[in-house]
Amino acid sequence: MIGTVFRSEDVPVEDRFDYWRELINRTTAPSDLNSDHAADFWAEQRLMELGPVKVWPTSFLPARFLRSARLVRQSDPEEYHISLVLGGGLGLDHVGRTDTYGPSDLWISDTSQPYEVVPPDAGDHRVITGVGVEFRKVLLPASPDRVRHLLGRRLPGQEGTGALLTGFLTGLSRECDTLQPSAAPRLGAVLLDLLAAWFAEILDTEDALPPETRHRALIEGIRAFIRQNLHDPALTPPVVAAAHHISLSYLHRLFRDEGVTVSATIRQQRLERARHDLANPALRNVPVHDIAARWCFTHPAAFSRAFRAAYGIPPTDYRHRAHLIAA
Incomplete structure (x- = not known):
């Protein structure tokens, strides 16, 4: 906190x-x-x-x-x-x-x-x-x-x-x-x-802004765009680059300087949204595969592997544990 x-x-x-x-x-x-x-x-x-x-x-x-x-x-x-x-x-x-x-x-x-x-x-x-x-x-x-x-x-x-x-x-x-x-x-x-x-x-x-300030503001703008469009299956690095009127290579360079890739950022944020939904008591009756699909994970087995790699536990077990704690 x-x-x-x-x-x-x-x-x-x-x-x-x-x-x-x-x-x-x-x-x-x-x-x-x-x-x-x-x-x-x-x-x-x-x-x-x-x-x-x-x-x-x-x-x-x-x-x-x-x-x-x-x-x-x-x-x-x-x-x-x-x-x-x-x-x-x-x-x-x-x-x-x-x-x-x-x-x-x-x-x-x-x-x-x-x-x-x-x-x-x-x-x-x-x-x-x-x-x-x-x-x-x-x-x-x-x-x-x-x-x-x-x-x-x-x-x-x-x-x-x-x-x-x-x-x-x-x-x-x-x-x-x-x-x-x-x-x-x-x-x-x-x-x-x-x-x-x-x-x-x-x-x-x-034009009077320091280059580093413009750079960091651009990065934050790109991250905000990604957050707002996570539900869209068409959200890809070329789409992100086009939305900000920059080249794909420049987009990759921006994120490389941050120590991540664009694709990994999109994937991680989608996993985090799915994790949040799995812990939401209001969604306890929504099947795990439906929550995965909401965040563009269309193959349940691939989602389960990615979730476990990110959080160390399968999504079904995570949901069960989160609801026990909330109760």
Whole structure:
């Protein structure tokens, strides 16, 4: 597991909002927080420290965050904050811009400038979910003057590098229980490269990116494409190369530098998806060969051999063991 977890159920009811407020102010730049639901508050949050980047998936009942000019003067970590909204909605008032953000929207705020974050309907009891990211402004190659034009704007997370960033952050949230702490620095480096590439794309300064940043962002984009198309039997190295407008030989060279092959990456990820399905109690009555076929393993015997080679146990035995543990 990577990161530390807060669940409001672990705290007495009367202390839940105050505890969460303290946690938020340790995680981010200090703000004044209040909520119409403070008397019976609910929240979950995980803080992942990935080298120089903090990532915190969170879910909470509607609350308001006010970072006033007074708080800016008192304490400024000089960070950029990225918010990805996954469920519900939030409004932001920052540097003279006011807007409302919904699922798959991203926004950027600067801890050196006051801001206010508010739910569209403070009395609403629907949970808000999202992912927050903090990193020092000096880590971004873009100049603060250029970034200022992006502050408080609604930025889509469904296309281009924004989609890669959204996919990476939601993947971190989904897989955090299986990630090892030793992976944190590498994940932080990948995230910083994606952030730099995203900022460069929306600022139209991609030519100014260091070659190594463009290289790592391309690799992550290719990996995301593979993850999104694992169910497609036509997913092959030539298809991957064509989708990214690069030659097949260059694609193989990129993965060779990573110490793997493209085909092995596709195969390993399909096996991992199959393993996840085999452990899913909701799929306990789906035949093993049907789960294998879902992930493009059309020959049951070949799937069984590949699964055993990867995980040291036949798929049927793995399913039985996983369901016993879950029970």
